[in-house]
Structures are given as C-alpha cells and as structure tokens.
Amino acid sequence: MWLWRVKPWGLAPRGLKWKGGLLSPPVLLPLRPVSGCRAPSVTATALVNYWAQLFEERGVPEARESSEYIVAHVLGAKTFQSLLASQRSTSITDLQREQIGELCTQRLQRMPVQYIIGEWDFQGLTLKMAPPVFIPRPETEELVNLVLHEEFQRCQERRGRGTLDHQPHCSPVILDVCCGSGAIALSLLSRLTQSRVVAVDKGEEAVQLTRENAQRLHLENRIQIVHHDITSGVNREQLLPWGPVDFVVSNPPYIFHCDMEQLAPEILSYEDTESLDGGKDGMRVIREILSQAPMLLKDSGSIFLEVDPRHPELVGNWLQSRPDLALSISATHVDFCGKPRFLHIHKSRSCQ
Amino acid sequence: MRSSLMLRAVRYLWARGALLRPPSRPVSSGSPQLEELFASGGAMRSFLERLAGPGVQGPELAMAAQRLREKEQELRETERLLEDENEDLRKLAEKEILSCQKELTKLKQKIILLLIPSEETDENDLILELTSGVGGQEAMLFTAEMFDMYQRYATYKKWHFEILEYFPSEIGGLRHASASIGGPEAYRHMKFEGGVHRVQRVPKTEKQGRMHTSTMTVAVLPQPTEINLVINRKDLRIETKRASGAGGQHVNTTDSAVRIVHLPTGVATECQQERSQIKNKEIAMKKLRAKLYSMQLEEETNKRYNARKIQIGTKGRSEKIRTYHFPQNRVTDHRIRKSLYDIQSFMLGECLLDELVQSLKEYADYESITEVISEKC
Numbered sequence: 001m002w003l004w005r006v007k008p009w010g011l012a013p014r015g016l017k018w019k020g021g022l023l024s025p026p027v028l029l030p031l032r033p034v035s036g037c038r039a040p041s042v043t044a045t046a047l048v049n050y051w052a053q054l055f056e057e058r059g060v061p062e063a064r065e066s067s068e069y070i071v072a073h074v075l076g077a078k079t080f081q082s083l084l085a086s087q088r089s090t091s092i093t094d095l096q097r098e099q100i101g102e103l104c105t106q107r108l109q110r111m112p113v114q115y116i117i118g119e120w121d122f123q124g125l126t127l128k129m130a131p132p133v134f135i136p137r138p139e140t141e142e143l144v145n146l147v148l149h150e151e152f153q154r155c156q157e158r159r160g161r162g163t164l165d166h167q168p169h170c171s172p173v174i175l176d177v178c179c180g181s182g183a184i185a186l187s188l189l190s191r192l193t194q195s196r197v198v199a200v201d202k203g204e205e206a207v208q209l210t211r212e213n214a215q216r217l218h219l220e221n222r223i224q225i226v227h228h229d230i231t232s233g234v235n236r237e238q239l240l241p242w243g244p245v246d247f248v249v250s251n252p253p254y255i256f257h258c259d260m261e262q263l264a265p266e267i268l269s270y271e272d273t274e275s276l277d278g279g280k281d282g283m284r285v286i287r288e289i290l291s292q293a294p295m296l297l298k299d300s301g302s303i304f305l306e307v308d309p310r311h312p313e314l315v316g317n318w319l320q321s322r323p324d325l326a327l328s329i330s331a332t333h334v335d336f337c338g339k340p341r342f343l344h345i346h347k348s349r350s351c352q
Numbered sequence: 353m354r355s356s357l358m359l360r361a362v363r364y365l366w367a368r369g370a371l372l373r374p375p376s377r378p379v380s381s382g383s384p385q386l387e388e389l390f391a392s393g394g395a396m397r398s399f400l401e402r403l404a405g406p407g408v409q410g411p412e413l414a415m416a417a418q419r420l421r422e423k424e425q426e427l428r429e430t431e432r433l434l435e436d437e438n439e440d441l442r443k444l445a446e447k448e449i450l451s452c453q454k455e456l457t458k459l460k461q462k463i464i465l466l467l468i469p470s471e472e473t474d475e476n477d478l479i480l481e482l483t484s485g486v487g488g489q490e491a492m493l494f495t496a497e498m499f500d501m502y503q504r505y506a507t508y509k510k511w512h513f514e515i516l517e518y519f520p521s522e523i524g525g526l527r528h529a530s531a532s533i534g535g536p537e538a539y540r541h542m543k544f545e546g547g548v549h550r551v552q553r554v555p556k557t558e559k560q561g562r563m564h565t566s567t568m569t570v571a572v573l574p575q576p577t578e579i580n581l582v583i584n585r586k587d588l589r590i591e592t593k594r595a596s597g598a599g600g601q602h603v604n605t606t607d608s609a610v611r612i613v614h615l616p617t618g619v620a621t622e623c624q625q626e627r628s629q630i631k632n633k634e635i636a637m638k639k640l641r642a643k644l645y646s647m648q649l650e651e652e653t654n655k656r657y658n659a660r661k662i663q664i665g666t667k668g669r670s671e672k673i674r675t676y677h678f679p680q681n682r683v684t685d686h687r688i689r690k691s692l693y694d695i696q697s698f699m700l701g702e703c704l705l706d707e708l709v710q711s712l713k714e715y716a717d718y719e720s721i722t723e724v725i726s727e728k729c
Contacts, residue, residue, distance in 0.1 A: 045522065062605065062606055062607055065606050065607045066606065069606060069627075078626070078627050079624065079625060079626065079627060081517065081518060081624050081625050082515060082518065082625055083518075084496075084518065084520070085496045085518070085520035085521070085524045085525060085526050086496075086524055088520055088524070089520070089522070089523060089524040112604055112606075113606045114604075114606065120627060121626065121627035121628040121631070122628060123628060123630060123631075124628070124631065134601075135604055137599075137600060137601060137603070137604065138592075138594065138605075138608060138628075138629035138630065139599060139600050141628065141629060141630035142630065145630070251601075253601070254600070254601060255601050255602060259598075259602065263602060264603070264604065266604050267602075267603075267604050271604070276601050306600065308598075308600065309598075335599065335600075336590055336592060336594075336629075336633070337592070337594060337599055339599055339600075341599070341600060
C-alpha cells in the first residue's frame with residue numbers, strides 16, 4: 001500500500017513560501033497504480049489530475065488547464081491535447097516530476113501560467129513571456145487580423161487602380177505603441193513580409209523582451225524598437241525613422257483606474273500595472289496617441305486601437321471636441337464575445 | 353439490366369484477381385486486363401462503336417476512338433504481309449506490327465483515362481477522423497495504432513499531416529482523433545479508407561488468451577475550397593470561455609478552447625489543440641467547413657453514384673470494409689476481396705498499404721468506366 005502513496009511531484013516544494021493561509025504542504029493523495037504492484041510510476045495523466053485537484057482545493061483559477069499546460073510544457077508539448085496517447089501513458093522521469101513540482105508551486109502562488117512556462121502563442125508565433133511585461137490577450141489577435149484585412153484591401157484597391165507600379169510591394173510602415181512583448185508588431189511583420197514596424201514602449205523590460213522575441217523569430221531586420229514614453233511628448237525623430245507611417249496600431253493601457261483593484265491576483269501581483277491602468281476614464285494614453293497621430297501618420301493613414309467596450313462612445317465624443325486633430329472613427333468592430341473592442345480611426349481628408 | 357450484367361462481369365474478373373496487377377499503374381501496357389476490357393464483342397467495343405455515330409461525345413474521346421479503329425485496321429493489313437514471300441518485307445512487317453501494338457495500347461489507356469470521371473474533390477485536402485467502435489479498451493488501442501499508421505502513410509506519401517484533436521484513453525488507446533492531410537491527390541488516395549475497420553486478435557488486456565473482435569471507424573472528409581462552400585458568418589455562433597466578464601486587459605485566461613455552432617444545421621465543432629485562441633478558431637472552422645461540405649457532397653453523391661459499390665468519401669460509413677486478422681497475419685479488404693500478408697509491415701503505412709490503396713483506386717476506376725459505358729449505351 002505504501003507504494004501507492006508516493007508523492008507524485010517527486011519532492012516537497014522547496015523553501016515553502018506559502019502566503020497567508022497556505023501554510024500546510026500539499027496533502028498526499030493516493031494515486032491509483034498504473035498496473036499491478038510494481039515500482040511507483042506516475043503517468044502524465046495522473047500528474048495532471050493530481051495537480052488539478054490541488055489547484056482546485058487552493059482556489060487557483062483554471063485549475064485543470066494550468067496543470068495540463070505545465071505538464072505538457074515539461075514533456076515538450078504546447079498543449080496536453082497535443083500529447084499522443086503513448087506520451088500520456090508512459091511514466092514520467094524523476095527529473096520531469098521535479099520540474100513539474102517546481103512550476104506548479106509557482107502556480108499555487110498565482111503566477112500566470114504564461115510566466116511560469118516562459119512562453120505563449122500569439123497568432124502563429126510562439127513568444128517569450130517574462131514578468132512584468134504584459135501578457136497578450138486573445139482579443140488582440142483579432143486586432144492584428146483587422147490590420148491585415150485593411151492592408152489586403154488597400155493592396156487590392158491599388159492593384160485595381162493600376163497604381164501599383166509606383167509601389168511594387170505592399171509594404172506599409174507601421175507604428176506599434178505600447179508594444180509589450182512585441183506580439184502585435186511581430187505578428188504583423190511575419191504576415192506582411194515587406195512591411196517595417198516601429199515598436200515603442202516606455203518599459204525597459206518590454207523593450208528588451210520585444211528585441212529578444214524579434215531575434216528569436218528572425219524579424220529583427222525590419223523592426224525598430226524604441227524605448228520612449230509616449231505621454232512625455234512627441235519624438236518624431238525617434239518614432240519616424242522611415243518617415244510618416246501607414247498605420248498606428250496600439251493596445252494601450254485602457255482599464256479604468258477604479259476597476260484596477262478588482263483584477264485577479266495573477267494580473268495585479270505579476271503584470272506591470274502601468275501597461276493596464278488607463279487613468280480615471282481609461283483614456284490617458286489613448287488621448288496621447290490620438291493627439292500625436294496626425295503628426296505621425298501619412299495623409300492616407302489610419303489608427304487601430306483596442307479599447308474598453310465603454311470607450312467607442314467616449315473616444316467619439318472626445319474627437320468631436322478636438323476638430324484640430326481631424327480624426328474620425330470610421331468603424332467600431334466587436335470582439336469574439338460581441339463587445340465593441342476595436343476602433344478604426346481615419347485621418348479626415350477635408351482638413352488637410 | 354445490361355449495366356448490371358456488365359458490372360457483374362467486371363467484378364468477376366476482379367474477384368479472380370485478373371485486373372489487379374500491377375498495382376502501381378492504372379492500366380499496365382498490353383496487360384491481359386486491358387485486352388479483356390477491349391475484347392471484341394465486349395461492352396467497351398459497342399460503346400466505342402456508338403461513338404463513331406453522330407458525335408455526341410467529347411471531341412477528344414471520339415478522336416481517340418477514331419484513331420483506335422484506324423490503327424487496328426492498319427494492324428490487320430500489316431498482319432497479312434507476314435505471309436508474304438519476300439523475307440525483307442516480312443521482317444519489316446514484324447517491326448511495323450510491334451510499333452502498331454504499342455500505339456494501340458497507348459490509345460486504349462488514353463481512352464480509359466478519358467472515361468474515368470474525375471471527382472470534383474480529388475485534388476482537395478482532407479480531414480481524417482478516427483473513432484473507436486465496439487470492443488472497449490482493445491478497440492481504442494487499435495484506433496491508436498491505426499492513427500499512427502495513417503500518420504506514417506502521410507509521411508510516406510510526403511503529405512502534410514496536422515493533428516487537429518486527439519482524445520486518448522487511460523491505457524494508451526485512442527477514443528477519437530482527427531487530422532488534416534494535404535498534398536498531391538491526398539483525397540484521391542485516402543477516400544477509400546472511410547468505413548469500419550475490424551481487428552481480430554488476442555488483446556494485450558486479455559488474460560485468458562481469448563481472441564476478440566473489435567472495430568473502429570474511419571471517416572474521410574474532403575476539405576472544401578473557398579469556392580466549394582460558402583458559409584454565412586451570421587449563421588455561426590462562436591463560443592469561448594471568455595464570453596462572460598469584462599474581457600480584454602481585465603482578464604488573463606489560458607483556456608483557449610473554441611467551439612463553433614452552425615445554427616441552420618446544428619453542426620458543431622471545437623478545438624483546444626493550440627494555445628492561441630485564434631488558431632483554435634481557425635482549426636474549428638476548418639473542421640466545420642469539412643463537415644458541412646461532406647454533408648452537401650453526400651447528398652449529391654447519393655444521387656449520382658447510386659449503383660457504385662465502392663465507398664467514396666463518407667458514403668457507407670457504417671459498412672465493414674477491412675479486417676486485420678493478427679493470428680493469420682492477414683489484412684483483407686472485403687470490397688475487392690484482396691488479402692495481403694504481414695500485418696506489421698502493412699501497419700507501417702508504407703508500400704503495403706499503398707498497394708492496397710492503389711488496388712482500390714483501380715477497382716473504383718474500372719467500376720466507374722463500366723458505369724460510364726453502360727450509362728451511354
């Protein structure tokens with residue numbers, strides 16, 4: 001019987017750093033042996049179940065998903081669903097057990113899974129993730145699709161008008177404000193193989209991470225990464241190495257300040273709050289971007305913003321109060337949950 | 353009546369194995385099967401004679417038939433020269449006859465190729481779905497082995513193979529899985545794999561050494577192109593775990609599973625294979641399109657090919673098509689009554705599986721030729 005009671009994580013979490021009421025070490029759960037009474041061997045499936053249950057008991061959100069992602073990661077796969085039958089049922093090595101135990105202990109302390117495994121996928125890319133740089137959310141993948149869609153349409157229009165001779169390739173110059181890990185900038189670069197991107201962030205860690213991700217994906221030749229705080233004023237020289245841009249794309253901090261304290265511990269204790277907190281009405285950085293955009297954009301250029309569902313109206317009103325900017329919302333797009341999430345803003349030609 | 357007779361005749365030849373060899377090409381040069389198909393007085397002859405009448409057929413086919421008649425006339429005339437007294441002339445005639453025969457074989461092959469109707473979907477990519485059937489854990493173990501076989505077959509054929517979903521059982525078996533396969537003529541080869549596959553052996557899980565019979569099902573769905581199938585976005589409902597709450601920057605979720613429901617038909621697909629939600633959505637969409645398309649095709653196919661026995665695509669998904677008999681080391685395809693030995697090599701998904709697939713393809717080609725001929729008689 002004792003054979004069945006072997007700790008599946010291989011070792012007790014070292015230097016127990018439980019916060020608050022989490023002082024007791026994980027309870028030993030009897031694991032059903034795989035077959036007969038042979039030496040203790042634990043399969044990936046059994047480990048996933050074990051940690052999922054423990055997470056559940058400790059109130060860690062997405063208990064099963066977290067456990068699956070961590071086990072899959074240690075076994076060299078991206079998702080547990082992509083592990084083949086044979087991989088799930090062969091026994092885990094001691095080293096793997098130890099690694100899983102260490103990573104799961106971090107999850108018990110509510111560290112986001114993306115930081116724990118050090119990477120996440122965005123569009124078709126695998127990006128390195130490191131605290132405290134903002135972890136890209138799935139909505140932003142749709143923002144990238146909107147930009148791509150717009151660019152393909154422009155290309156077709158140009159082709160239709162036969163003016164492509166002057167521009168042999170569809171090669172837009174794009175400015176990504178608040179680039180974080182580089183998710184937007186790099187996924188655009190990987191899809192628009194002739195384009196160039198200027199990525200700017202005020203955080204030193206974000207700039208570093210974007211640079212590292214660009215190098216990993218071999219996209220560093222077409223990206224200019226700038227360490228600059230957009231709220232500190234315009235810096236045309238740094239932001240426009242290739243002249244005025246075709247698109248300004250941004251997922252700026254847009255959470256209303258009063259909502260900040262309701263965020264989950266994963267976000268509040270690990271992610272840079274500067275990349276989330278949009279001030280009183282969530283518009284602090286949005287207003288900066290819109291104020292500077294007319295100086296950064298080509299005449300035919302446009303802006304794509306990810307915002308809070310309350311923002312389309314607020315931004316519309318604000319733009320009306322600033323006719324000097326000559327900007328207008330040309331479309332509001334909903335995200336996959338049906339919430340108005342993306343703004344497409346044009347430079348209005350009448351005021352050129 | 354007439355067509356059923358002809359079908360029976362061709363099947364008889366197939367059952368005898370007369371039409372089976374060689375596996376690598378649809379019609380071998382000057383093989384007995386080709387000659388039998390073109391035997392005088394046969395269905396093919398009367399079909400070609402009708403072609404000589406006021407041209408209703410495609411010009412290419414009529415021209416080939418015309419050339420065939422001319423060449424055969426030429427051959428008959430040359431053959432008379434073999435009895436000539438002049439030795440030189442006889443030798444010349446022999447040479448002439450050889451080249452004539454070669455030409456005739458080529459023409460016959462051409463006619464056959466022109467007669468095989470190519471399906472709209474033959475060049476498409478496809479989605480392969482495997483589901484374990486009767487037999488519990490043993491059926492799931494066999495399903496896992498079948499999945500590996502098809503994955504290796506795709507590698508062998510240099511096709512692209514991408515796992516879309518994979519639901520294993522506890523002991524290393526497979527409940528259900530699907531994969532996307534793409535490459536030259538992938539669907540044309542794989543479409544005959546759809547149906548119920550039966551395994552007979554003593555399972556690993558069996559303690560008393562008794563032989564079990566278990567089954568698993570393969571479905572092969574052609575992947576529609578943008579033109580083949582148009583889906584209205586308004587007909588779709590997309591479900592994710594993020595649906596409730598503020599979304600966006602307010603939440604950090606890792607559950608990227610996506611489910612898509614096609615409201616008019618109620619058909620739903622889902623994917624949680626990827627970490628990126630938009631990738632999961634793309635895959636779920638791919639599966640949905642393949643499902644809707646095969647429903648549409650099934651309807652059309654049922655109308656068009658009622659007489660045909662061999663399975664195409666998802667038609668006859670419930671029919672038992674093949675048995676894997678381990679004690680006898682034998683794989684038998686029931687549709688063409690062909691048996692191959694050495695199961696282990698077969699399950700490697702290389703030349704043996706390919707040989708069987710080719711045989712099935714040829715059989716289907718001959719069936720469709722007979723059908724075409726009888727339709728037009």
